[in-house]
Amino acid sequence: MIDTKQEAASCTASVSRAQRLAADATEAADVRRWSTHPDVVALRIERVRAQVDRLCWAGIILGLAFTAANVQSFAAAGSDFGSLPWLTAWLLDPTVCLVLLAILRAEQVTARYQVHTGRWVRAAKWLTLAATYVMNTWSSWAAGSPAGVVLHSVPPMVVFVAAEAVTDLRDKLTDAVLVALVNTAKPADVHEPATADRERPARRLFADYLADARLAWKPEVKVTPAWVREVTGCSRGLSSRLAAELSAEVAEGVRHGS
CATH class of the missing domain: 1.10.10 (Arc Repressor Mutant, subunit A)
Structure with missing residues (x-):
């Protein structure tokens, strides 16, 4: 009689353990299925994209702010403090920087949707970056100061590299979303969108x-x-x-x- 009760208790414990494992397996499958869902992946990538944008924008703006004083000194060319040429010299750096920031802001959107902006946009970006670099380092080159050249070269070069890198990063983040879609969606889901989605452009x-x-x-x-x-x-x-x-x-x- 005792053996029968012990066997029943053992069977009950085994069933309970199997049920717990089955529940854990079901939960793990749900977590895996949702963690690889294209919409979940896209949401995570959008959060990363926002962090990348904030960090890059902060670095670019700080770098351009650092160059403002050097460009003003270059444009003022020894004018008296507070004079009209001295005050007007402060307008040169914002003129260049605003054009550069406008281009980068536009590329922030075009790169997200992988739209090619064209040669003129790229030429304008490089021209503004090159102008900032030349105006920052000209005095150091003229004075023959290698330390000054290095010091005043770092911020413009960081801005230049960041401006180029952030565009490619946004492009690759969009590729990551598309890869997640291709890897999880059925061919019919990709090539034959549902009726509710037909008004939107197909990816x-x-x-x-x-x-x-x-x-x-x-x-x-x-x-x-x-x-x-x-x-x-x-x-x-x-x-x-x-x-x-x-x-x-x-x-x-x-x-x-x-």
């Missing part, structure tokens, strides 16, 4: 851009990232991958053709 995938590049390619065309961006409208970050993939296909076709 283009790597294969879509590659198909456009294949159609536009001709034997006399050299496949480069710039050419891929021109014919597909993809981002800079994606164009390198597309160019490499299409170049490999072209080379493979040439080998088979020969």
Whole structure:
């Protein structure tokens, strides 16, 4: 009789443990499913994007603020303190910086949606950054001071690198969202959006851009990232991958053709 009770208690304990494990397994599956859901991934990436933007903007603005005094000194050219030329010299750095900040603010949006801004935008950004660098370091170069050149070169160079890097970072963060979508969504979900979503523009995938590049390619065309961006409208970050993939296909076709 005692053995029977002990066996029943043992079976009950085993069932309870199995139920707990089954519940844990179900919970773990739900956590994994939701943690890899495209919307959850997108939300996490948006939070990271916001942190990246705040940190980069803080660094860029502090760097430009540091350069303001040097540019003013360069523009004032020894004018008396408080004179009209001395006061007017303070307008030069904000003039350049405001144009640069306007470009960076626009790229903050275009990079998020992987829209190529064009050569003039990039040229304007480089011109403003180059002008800031030259005006900051000119006095040090003229005085022959290597320490001064290094000191006044660091902030403009940091601003230059940050301005270029933040655009690529936003582009890659958008790629991360798209990768999460491709890895979790069924093909029908990607290529045939639901009726409620048809009014919104469909997201283009790597294969879509590659198909456009294949159609536009001709034997006399050299496949480069710039050419891929021109014919597909993809981002800079994606164009390198597309160019490499299409170049490999072209080379493979040439080998088979020969």
